[in-house]
Amino acid sequence: xxxxxxxxDLIGLLGLKGSPVxxxxxxxxxxxxxxxxKMSEKHRHCQFVQDARLKGTIGYAxxxxxxxxxxxxxxxxxxxxELVADGTTYQKLGNFKTVEGAVETVSAIPKVSEQFYASxxxxxxxxxxxxxxxxxxxxxxxVLRLSxxxxxxxxxxxAADYSGIQSLCADAVVAVRERGVPxxxxxxNGSRKYSGIAEDEVIFGVPVKDLENIVAALKTFRExxx
Amino acid sequence: xxxxxxxxxxxxxxxxxxxxxxLKNPQTPGEEVRFIVSPGAEAGMDTMARKYGYTAEIAKGxxxxxxxxxxxxxxxxxxxxxGETCPGPVMIVGDKLSSLGIGERLKVRSAxxxxxxxxxxxxxxxxxxxxxxxxxGDRNFIIVEKAEKKAVAAGTAALASKDRVVVAQSNGIGNxxxxxxxxxxxxVALSMGKEVTIFLLMDGVGIARKGNAATVKHPAFPVLSQLxxxxxxxxxxxxxxxxxxxFRGIKxxxxxxxxxxxxxxxxxxxxxxxxxxxxxx
Amino acid sequence: xxxxxxxxxxxxxxxAMATGFIIFRMQGMHLMxxxxxxxxxxxxxxxxxxxxxxxxxxxAVVLQFIVTITAYTQLAPTLKDSFQTSPGYSAxxxxxxxxxxxxxxxxxx
Numbered sequence: 001x002x003x004x005x006x007x008x009d010l011i012g013l014l015g016l017k018g019s020p021v022x023x024x025x026x027x028x029x030x031x032x033x034x035x036x037x038k039m040s041e042k043h044r045h046c047q048f049v050q051d052a053r054l055k056g057t058i059g060y061a062x063x064x065x066x067x068x069x070x071x072x073x074x075x076x077x078x079x080x081x082e083l084v085a086d087g088t089t090y091q092k093l094g095n096f097k098t099v100e101g102a103v104e105t106v107s108a109i110p111k112v113s114e115q116f117y118a119s120x121x122x123x124x125x126x127x128x129x130x131x132x133x134x135x136x137x138x139x140x141x142x143v144l145r146l147s148x149x150x151x152x153x154x155x156x157x158x159a160a161d162y163s164g165i166q167s168l169c170a171d172a173v174v175a176v177r178e179r180g181v182p183x184x185x186x187x188x189n190g191s192r193k194y195s196g197i198a199e200d201e202v203i204f205g206v207p208v209k210d211l212e213n214i215v216a217a218l219k220t221f222r223e224x225x226x
Numbered sequence: 227x228x229x230x231x232x233x234x235x236x237x238x239x240x241x242x243x244x245x246x247x248x249l250k251n252p253q254t255p256g257e258e259v260r261f262i263v264s265p266g267a268e269a270g271m272d273t274m275a276r277k278y279g280y281t282a283e284i285a286k287g288x289x290x291x292x293x294x295x296x297x298x299x300x301x302x303x304x305x306x307x308x309g310e311t312c313p314g315p316v317m318i319v320g321d322k323l324s325s326l327g328i329g330e331r332l333k334v335r336s337a338x339x340x341x342x343x344x345x346x347x348x349x350x351x352x353x354x355x356x357x358x359x360x361x362x363g364d365r366n367f368i369i370v371e372k373a374e375k376k377a378v379a380a381g382t383a384a385l386a387s388k389d390r391v392v393v394a395q396s397n398g399i400g401n402x403x404x405x406x407x408x409x410x411x412x413x414v415a416l417s418m419g420k421e422v423t424i425f426l427l428m429d430g431v432g433i434a435r436k437g438n439a440a441t442v443k444h445p446a447f448p449v450l451s452q453l454x455x456x457x458x459x460x461x462x463x464x465x466x467x468x469x470x471x472x473f474r475g476i477k478x479x480x481x482x483x484x485x486x487x488x489x490x491x492x493x494x495x496x497x498x499x500x501x502x503x504x505x506x507x
Numbered sequence: 508x509x510x511x512x513x514x515x516x517x518x519x520x521x522x523a524m525a526t527g528f529i530i531f532r533m534q535g536m537h538l539m540x541x542x543x544x545x546x547x548x549x550x551x552x553x554x555x556x557x558x559x560x561x562x563x564x565x566x567a568v569v570l571q572f573i574v575t576i577t578a579y580t581q582l583a584p585t586l587k588d589s590f591q592t593s594p595g596y597s598a599x600x601x602x603x604x605x606x607x608x609x610x611x612x613x614x615x616x
């Protein structure tokens with residue numbers, strides 16, 4: 001498989017728990033990799049990511065399989081629920097003091113501009129498709145190394161932005177896909193409560209094209225820093 | 227092509243860091259990137275842009291700020307059409323625009339305000355946007371941004387500007403000005419994105435007889451047969467009235483390639499379609 | 508030789524300059540051999556009238572014939588297919604068609 005060695009290297013060099021997850025947005029049923037099945041149960045996007053990461057689950061989820069409408073909406077698989085878009089939901093949930101504040105955050109959530117048929121998941125080493133994004137759930141120290149590895153090639157600063165909601169869907173997948181650069185996000189209430197993102201875990205989303213450089217840098221760090 | 231990245235809600239200087247990382251990782255070399263950021267977040271972006279070899283063009287709106295990163299040295303393309311007589315300017319601009327990608331910009335200059343007005347009409351008719359206009363010294367200018375022609379909603383089709391032009395030509399090669407007008411006009415219409423149909427009737431069918439158009443030549447224009455050929459190649463439909471042709475002993479085999487014989491019903495249909503703008507010279 | 512025929516021919520050629528100019532525009536300012544022939548025939552005929560030299564007379568006759576022939580050969584496509592526009596050419600064609608008869612008359616009578 002194309003990404004097997006990259007995945008093994010990442011897991012080995014960082015000491016990752018579970019696998020990096022390959023995620024892709026499929027425009028039409030024809031874009032689903034051959035042999036991939038629909039997910040058997042209705043789940044949230046972040047749960048699908050965790051299942052791929054920890055259980056090795058492979059599959060795709062259309063509108064019918066997405067339990068969380070917010071996640072499906074930012075990935076273009078469903079229209080955005082009215083009450084989320086107008087700020088009411090998040091304001092009621094307690095995230096924001098005012099509806100206006102909620103709207104300002106919700107309108108800035110990274111969202112794709114097209115419509116998609118489904119989201120596709122697989123552990124990176126088993127992925128038989130080119131991922132739009134690779135999502136790595138890891139400890140802060142591991143994400144530190146990943147950030148350092150990303151900056152190793154050209155320097156500068158890492159830009160991470162998040163708003164505390166829709167972490168694995170908007171921040172880790174959509175933002176990275178749309179911008180073409182990695183992002184770090186700290187999870188959200190939904191993903192931590194329902195999808196088992198642990199106390200000591202955060203999320204690093206990265207375009208697959210950057211992984212080669214990252215792995216090379218990690219190897220350099222291993223040599224120089226042990 | 228211009229890539230658009232929405233990065234609202236991220237404040238300075240973080241918006242700048244994000245932009246820096248994006249510019250360092252261009253998806254296609256030499257691409258322009260457009261960042262949409264919240265007001266205030268553009269601070270520092272122009273300095274950062276220069277560092278990476280880009281020029282930042284900042285446009286401030288009420289709720290969003292657009293920061294356009296253009297690779298330095300690749301300035302907005304400019305053309306000066308001073309001295310060209312119609313349809314020269316419209317066609318030169320039309321040609322140039324068709325070579326640009328969606329979102330790319332073109333500055334058109336001319337000493338004549340009327341020419342600029344004509345060009346403005348042509349580009350907006352094909353869906354592009356006029357971003358700004360003004361005068362620099364003795365030159366009038368407009369800055370055009372190429373946009374996709376927006377599809378017209380079904381119900382409003384009848385009220386929208388017509389997209390199809392029908393040129394009815396009943397004069398033949400005996401009147402060079404009218405014959406030239408047929409094809410020059412068609413060329414302009416085609417460059418404005420219109421679908422063109424030419425219906426030759428009466429003397430007009432003579433224009434389509436093999437060899438005839440080659441005898442018509444005005445000093446300021448290419449030989450008529452060449453213009454006709456260009457118009458046909460650019461996708462215009464050219465019909466010759468069956469009756470007029472038979473009156474003159476012209477058969478389909480005598481017509482230049484690309485011209486078809488058609489009957490009255492075709493003509494009537496063309497004239498009756500409300501989506502067709504009909505003109506005759 | 509009766510000079511009247513030559514003078515008539517001269518008058519026709521002067522007139523042909525005017526009508527010729529009009530059809531020159533109709534043809535798209537296309538300067539053709541025909542118009543050059545008119546000018547040359549005009550000069551030759553004038554020379555023939557003024558000097559009476561035999562050479563000039565023969566030159567005038569030949570050139571006048573060329574004027575008429577070129578009018579028809581070069582306007583042939585128009586005349587063949589442009590039924591509606593041909594009348595616009597009739598004034599010029601009418602007068603240049605008179606030239607061969609008058610030229611021959613001047614020569615033979």
